[in-house]
Amino acid sequence: xxxxxxxxxxxxxxxxxxxxxxxxxxxxxxxxxxxxxxxxxxxxxxxxxxxxxxxxxxxxxxxxxxxxxxxxxxxxxxxxxxxxxxxxxxxxxxxxxxxxxxxxxxxxxxxxxxxxxxxxxxxxxxxxxxxxxxxxxxxxxxxxxxxxxxxxxxxxxxxxxxxxxxxxxxxxxxxxxxxxxxxxxxxxxxxxxxxxxxxxxxxxxxxxxxxxxxxxxxxxxxxxxxxxxxxxxxxxxxxxxxxxxxxxxxxxxxxxxxxxxxxxxxxxxxxxxxxxxxxxxxxxxxxxxxxxxxxxxxxxxxxxxxxxxxxxxxxxxxxxxxxxxxxxxxxxxxxxxxxxxxxxxxxxxxxxxxxxxxxxxxxxxxxxxxxxxxxxxxxxxxxxxxxxxxxxxxxxxxxxxxxxxxxxxxxxxxxxxxx
Amino acid sequence: xxxxxxxxxxxxxxxxxxxxxxxxxxxxxxxxxxxxxxxxxxxxxxxxxxxxxxxxxxxxxxxxxxxxxxxxxxxxxxxxxxxxxxxxxxxxxxxxxxxxxxxxxxxxxxxxxxxxxxxxxxxxxxxxxxxxxxxxxxxxxxxxxxxxxxxxxxxxxxxxxxxxxxxxxxxxxxxxxxxxxxxxxxxxxxxxxxxxxxxxxxxxxxxxxxxxxxxxxxxxxxxxxxxxxxxxxxxxxxxxxxxxxxxxxxxxxxxxxxxxxxxxxxxxxxxxxxxxxxxxxxxxxxxxxxxxxxxxxxxxxxxxxxxxxxxxxxxxxxxxxxxxxxxxxx
Numbered sequence: 001x002x003x004x005x006x007x008x009x010x011x012x013x014x015x016x017x018x019x020x021x022x023x024x025x026x027x028x029x030x031x032x033x034x035x036x037x038x039x040x041x042x043x044x045x046x047x048x049x050x051x052x053x054x055x056x057x058x059x060x061x062x063x064x065x066x067x068x069x070x071x072x073x074x075x076x077x078x079x080x081x082x083x084x085x086x087x088x089x090x091x092x093x094x095x096x097x098x099x100x101x102x103x104x105x106x107x108x109x110x111x112x113x114x115x116x117x118x119x120x121x122x123x124x125x126x127x128x129x130x131x132x133x134x135x136x137x138x139x140x141x142x143x144x145x146x147x148x149x150x151x152x153x154x155x156x157x158x159x160x161x162x163x164x165x166x167x168x169x170x171x172x173x174x175x176x177x178x179x180x181x182x183x184x185x186x187x188x189x190x191x192x193x194x195x196x197x198x199x200x201x202x203x204x205x206x207x208x209x210x211x212x213x214x215x216x217x218x219x220x221x222x223x224x225x226x227x228x229x230x231x232x233x234x235x236x237x238x239x240x241x242x243x244x245x246x247x248x249x250x251x252x253x254x255x256x257x258x259x260x261x262x263x264x265x266x267x268x269x270x271x272x273x274x275x276x277x278x279x280x281x282x283x284x285x286x287x288x289x290x291x292x293x294x295x296x297x298x299x300x301x302x303x304x305x306x307x308x309x310x311x312x313x314x315x316x317x318x319x320x321x322x323x324x325x326x327x328x329x330x331x332x333x334x335x336x337x338x339x340x341x342x343x344x345x346x347x348x349x350x351x352x353x354x355x356x357x358x359x360x361x362x363x364x365x366x367x368x369x370x371x372x373x374x375x376x377x378x379x380x381x382x383x384x385x386x387x388x389x390x391x392x393x394x395x396x397x398x399x400x401x402x403x404x405x406x407x408x409x410x411x412x413x414x415x416x417x418x419x
Numbered sequence: 420x421x422x423x424x425x426x427x428x429x430x431x432x433x434x435x436x437x438x439x440x441x442x443x444x445x446x447x448x449x450x451x452x453x454x455x456x457x458x459x460x461x462x463x464x465x466x467x468x469x470x471x472x473x474x475x476x477x478x479x480x481x482x483x484x485x486x487x488x489x490x491x492x493x494x495x496x497x498x499x500x501x502x503x504x505x506x507x508x509x510x511x512x513x514x515x516x517x518x519x520x521x522x523x524x525x526x527x528x529x530x531x532x533x534x535x536x537x538x539x540x541x542x543x544x545x546x547x548x549x550x551x552x553x554x555x556x557x558x559x560x561x562x563x564x565x566x567x568x569x570x571x572x573x574x575x576x577x578x579x580x581x582x583x584x585x586x587x588x589x590x591x592x593x594x595x596x597x598x599x600x601x602x603x604x605x606x607x608x609x610x611x612x613x614x615x616x617x618x619x620x621x622x623x624x625x626x627x628x629x630x631x632x633x634x635x636x637x638x639x640x641x642x643x644x645x646x647x648x649x650x651x652x653x654x655x656x657x658x659x660x661x662x663x664x665x666x667x668x669x670x671x672x673x674x675x676x677x678x679x680x681x682x683x684x685x686x687x688x689x690x691x692x693x694x695x696x697x698x699x700x701x702x703x704x705x706x707x708x709x710x711x712x713x714x715x716x717x718x719x720x721x722x723x724x725x726x727x728x729x730x731x732x733x734x735x736x737x738x739x740x741x742x743x744x745x746x747x748x749x
Binding site: 196318320 | 541544563564
């Protein structure tokens, strides 16, 4: 047996309570030993990993891949590579494609393209309703059989609470996971940013906190009634965290995530009409941001990238006329490490929020395991990424901030190698 | 799309080079606008004859939203400054054909304009255009979404100054649809900077934007209370569609609660003046007896509008010229 030897890594695996300096041995695509080399076999290759973190592969609970249909914004090969370079081994792709991912043919296409690309593995989210129109149920079982890990309506509205109830009941029958993004379209109205002093000053229509919390209350109550397995995607308000823990204390098994942008930025970034920060859900107040950080530190919220790249024309417009979304993968680790450096996020809690909590939300194997294929990432928290200067208008700026995935292993294969 | 609007409108030497918002401008600069505007007015408030300040300059009126009144005053102001003027009503047609604002701008750049007067339905549009155009083109904001209408606010300041002697120390009430009003936002910033004692915004909760007090105004639901000790009452125009959007029950109920009648006006100071950016909805926000009454200065506002626009255009053009000659902005 021939081993890949990762030497002297700082192994952090919250699911297995590991936080230790250690050597790791991999063979046949699997983790064979932590610490001592197994007696049999020889070392084929050694990765020197001192001062680096070896963590289970990050799992992204929301990304927009834009293929098929919107390849001017991004494509599967490019964005799965960017994901792997940010340390993600598995990414959940929203069903907003054109055609919409409401048929097994589209799901198959996405899976084929991502497998040819050979970077992060795509876990498709099928459309929850036909055409994402929010009216008729999609072929839920067919979509699951085609490879969807869960169903989502992205941020497209569900027509009414009747449809929401029925789709939860139907999904519950077959134990299908639902990803729900709480957003009441009537309350969000024509809003383009958080409703508060900044929106008032800039004269931009605001999205009140209640657009999220009213929809969340409805979702949680219906989940309790129907027994559906739900995951709440991309919460943005402090109040939502209270509502989630309330629901959990009543026995509801509900997981939730927050997008990294909402942990890093507030509505103040809209000053100067900076359309880079036109995102959904909106960036909210500093109090909301602090509450979201605290919830991640307590282990209550997973972190997703909500990576949503755009072409220049989509962003080069007055704020409200620009398209919402931020291209996040290239900036993911620098932004995350900044939060850790500034003591806003606890390091192990952040890693848990990107590995163990998403694995729980998806019912996947948690943490590094000797029985599963090796999915892991080696992160150098001191190295500065070597970005080229063709930055697009949908990205935040992280110039000079450290954080590089030096190696990413997907199903036993090293797909990223940065030296 | 990143720079601070307050900084973007100033040349490195502090001169005005765009006029995008009244927010963040110094008191000295706002006073300079008022002073320059006054210099275009004769002793009785009439406009003086043509001056050659913008001779040989091309001013383009770029109106993405229809407004005959505002456009005409800019046109008159440019003519009195001896500029050449081109009116372009782009409105929604070009953009609905899939042409982006950037495409429109690139086309217009070829015309070698020296100044764009911009009106657009999106908040921040004038700011966006100022960032995108070639550096030596001055942008004057003639209204962007709900954000700002700085020339209207400054003509209101000039009106207050000429009728009340000064802005310092005045108690001003702005009444009606604050939520959708770019005029109100620009007035609040200008009034605060120019030393008004108190700025009150008055209306039902549906028409007062969230956290409006963060701008330095005091919110009132009760019109009678808000009128107490007022020196200046500014009534805003109420759009018909507010009734359809569940913001108000009816025009008649609005008039009962927030319409300015002679009886209500008596609650303000006896020498209070009444203003309105126009066009007036008689019997909706103001009764005719008040609109045409002795305390109304509504018609004077129109004449001052031309002087203020002349002042701003002349100052921005001069700021552009020093900007070109001077050092590059960092």
